[in-house]
Amino acid sequence: MKYYSTNAKAPLATLHEAVVKGLASDSGLYMPEYLYKLSADFFDSIQNLPFNEIAKIVATAFFGEDVEQKALDEIVDDTLQFDCPVVEVSDNIYSLELFHGPTLAFKDVGGRFMARLLQYFIRKEGKEEVNVLVATSGDTGSAVANGFLGVDGIHVYVLYPKGKVSKIQESQFTTLGKNITAIEVNGVFDDCQALVKKAFMDEELNRHMKLTSANSINVARFLPQSFYYFNAYARMKAAGKADNLVVCVPSGNFGNITAGLFGREMGLPIKRFIAANNANDVFFKYLQTGKYTPMASIQTIANAMDVGNPSNFARVYDMFDGDLQKIRSVVSGATYSDEQIRETMKSCFDSNGYILDPHGACGYRALEEGLTDGETGVFLETAHPAKFKETVESAIGAEVEIPERLAAFMRGEKKSVEMSADFDSFKNFLMTR
Numbered sequence: 001m002k003y004y005s006t007n008a009k010a011p012l013a014t015l016h017e018a019v020v021k022g023l024a025s026d027s028g029l030y031m032p033e034y035l036y037k038l039s040a041d042f043f044d045s046i047q048n049l050p051f052n053e054i055a056k057i058v059a060t061a062f063f064g065e066d067v068e069q070k071a072l073d074e075i076v077d078d079t080l081q082f083d084c085p086v087v088e089v090s091d092n093i094y095s096l097e098l099f100h101g102p103t104l105a106f107k108d109v110g111g112r113f114m115a116r117l118l119q120y121f122i123r124k125e126g127k128e129e130v131n132v133l134v135a136t137s138g139d140t141g142s143a144v145a146n147g148f149l150g151v152d153g154i155h156v157y158v159l160y161p162k163g164k165v166s167k168i169q170e171s172q173f174t175t176l177g178k179n180i181t182a183i184e185v186n187g188v189f190d191d192c193q194a195l196v197k198k199a200f201m202d203e204e205l206n207r208h209m210k211l212t213s214a215n216s217i218n219v220a221r222f223l224p225q226s227f228y229y230f231n232a233y234a235r236m237k238a239a240g241k242a243d244n245l246v247v248c249v250p251s252g253n254f255g256n257i258t259a260g261l262f263g264r265e266m267g268l269p270i271k272r273f274i275a276a277n278n279a280n281d282v283f284f285k286y287l288q289t290g291k292y293t294p295m296a297s298i299q300t301i302a303n304a305m306d307v308g309n310p311s312n313f314a315r316v317y318d319m320f321d322g323d324l325q326k327i328r329s330v331v332s333g334a335t336y337s338d339e340q341i342r343e344t345m346k347s348c349f350d351s352n353g354y355i356l357d358p359h360g361a362c363g364y365r366a367l368e369e370g371l372t373d374g375e376t377g378v379f380l381e382t383a384h385p386a387k388f389k390e391t392v393e394s395a396i397g398a399e400v401e402i403p404e405r406l407a408a409f410m411r412g413e414k415k416s417v418e419m420s421a422d423f424d425s426f427k428n429f430l431m432t433r
């Protein structure tokens, strides 16, 4: 399978090239040339298959031409050492819990899958030291760092905005050591993302070291996110609830929802999607006005979605041939203030006893407000509420227990390199490595 750039000016790339480059040379995002339709038989019996068997079939549709089947199956099994169960929250609303992995957030899936896939290519095609650059607004950094931790021949640099991620999030990538370096940038997430993008474009730097990205722009990170949409459908089908399924995705960089939209293209019977935003509502405004106007990101309590210029918008746009009406026919939007997010956490806890995290709260509320008769909703609960302990506790007025896995990170010692947001200091730092 070849990958093309959404800007259509870069040459087609192999999977290996697309994974190593991250971004295409024309600054576009890679898209698989084909999305294979999965068979009717598969969907007829999907409810009888366990998660990892479903994921192997989906993974084969994406990567089967480029990765030997046995290796691919192993990568999938290694990635999915935890479940993504569907839990009933209220009458017609279900939570797809994506927080049972090592860092308690959905990005664990793509983070681990990408680490293993890159390792597969490095082993297959000979030694070359690879450096992964990843900008994070909170959860990407920890998922990628933990996915790559201890993987031979790969060094990871995590760039994050100083003071703008929670202590718990920070502890998950600053305490690891080994092949993981945390860089604390004096700026916002968009500055971190800009630094990473510039680094990939800098010829001198790229001669000095082999660079690759691990943001949600990377096909190895974002495509595997489609696995759990199929699993959600299977579990809902087993419960007799799969008709008129509406899937709501708390969205920031739009990688997660794009993976779901890909699943739908491959035949997954999802009626429609809702992209739930916090106050960073560029996409919501686009759906309303047809104009895409990036802005500086606004800090909110759902900080993993504080993105003012979502990278994967380019993929959504490309997928629907830039046709606003087509996009609107499948995806609608919602946007919530911090106040509304708090309110939703509280009311959901009071009525259902279910503790939402601030991101999942956007998803839950958008379903509460947006489902019509005969529809059943599944929202992606993208992180464990304990990752946002203070925020959640003050909203619901009850204690949130910290899972031991998280407590262990918080006991670790923080190590980071502080840096300004200008590209020269970042480049100099890397040039001396």
Ligand SMILES: *Cc1c(COP(=O)(O)O)cnc(C)c1O
Residues within 6 Å of the ligand: 105, 106, 107, 138, 139, 140, 216, 250, 251, 252, 253, 254, 255, 256, 257, 304, 305, 359, 382, 383
């Ligand atoms: C990354 C993240 C999101 C947003 O996902 P995108 O793929 O960037 O749209 C939502 N919630 C949590 C907890 C996240 O970590």
